[in-house]
Amino acid sequence: MQVKPPAYTSWYWRKVCQIRDTFDEALQQQLWSGHIGREYSIAKGYEWLREKGDKVQWSGLVWNKWSFPKHSFLVWIYQHGNLNTNAKLFSLGIREDDTCFLCGQDRETLEHLFFACRYSREVLGSTGSHLWNRIPQTNIMGLRLSRRGTKEEKGVINVVINASIYLIWQQRNSCRIDECVLRPSKLVKQLTQDMKIRFSSLIQGNGDGGDYVRKFMAGDECNS
Structure with missing residues (x-):
């Protein structure tokens, strides 16, 4: 179930709703099964959500x-x-x-x-x-x-x-x-x-x- 916040709400609440929808879609399609496994945690969810780049030398x-x-x-x-x-x-x-x-x-x-x-x-x-x-x-x-x-x-x-x-x-x-x-x-x-x-x-x-x-x-x- 997607949440559509009104246009007058603050940007960070709209961002929270957007992230919620991303997680909901991932749950429905099991997009993170190979990354998180059966046991979900906030830490695992964060690691799945954020983009990982190469570790910099410094x-x-x-x-x-x-x-x-x-x-x-x-x-x-x-x-x-x-x-x-x-x-x-x-x-x-x-x-x-x-x-x-x-x-x-x-x-x-x-x-x-x-x-x-x-x-x-x-x-x-x-x-x-x-x-x-x-x-x-x-x-x-x-x-x-x-x-x-x-x-x-x-x-x-x-x-x-x-x-x-x-x-x-x-x-x-x-x-x-x-x-x-x-x-x-x-x-x-x-x-x-x-x-x-x-x-x-x-x-x-x-x-x-x-x-x-x-x-x-x-x-x-x-x-x-």
Whole structure:
């Protein structure tokens, strides 16, 4: 039995009814028998309904147990190229200027904002020469894959990269809205404090990269 919501109802209620009809049709025609089996569950129904694509190479670098969820979410948007930079908004006719907010010199593309902008380069350079010894690369994925080390060391580096992207984007928005921005040295200090909070349990432990984290937080890998 299909449900036809009135046209004046909200879009999400219409979407709920549409999904209900999809499941009802699938039940009648047994379209999911090979996927779900006889025992139905919400999880199995969700897996059947959603479209599955190929697993991307960077998923584990963005979504990991150490990164702050808000950092991972923003980097996920970045990886899809969906951050609303000035260059993107200018191409859509939303802004009249595509200049970078942080340096005021070049077009604000993703590549410029996180790699070529003098503000971002100073932040990333101050984070540690060992972390950013390949800073001329023009994408985050290439920077991650260029790193060598143990699994724990790479995990720490991924967390710092995610946090750096988040904080630089945050300062970019602060400059756009409030017309003020932290000095790079202040931002690096904030980044270090955030990492101390996130790694506190590892610093106290002996495993899971604890030695490398202690070395990192002691300054050997930061503010060098």
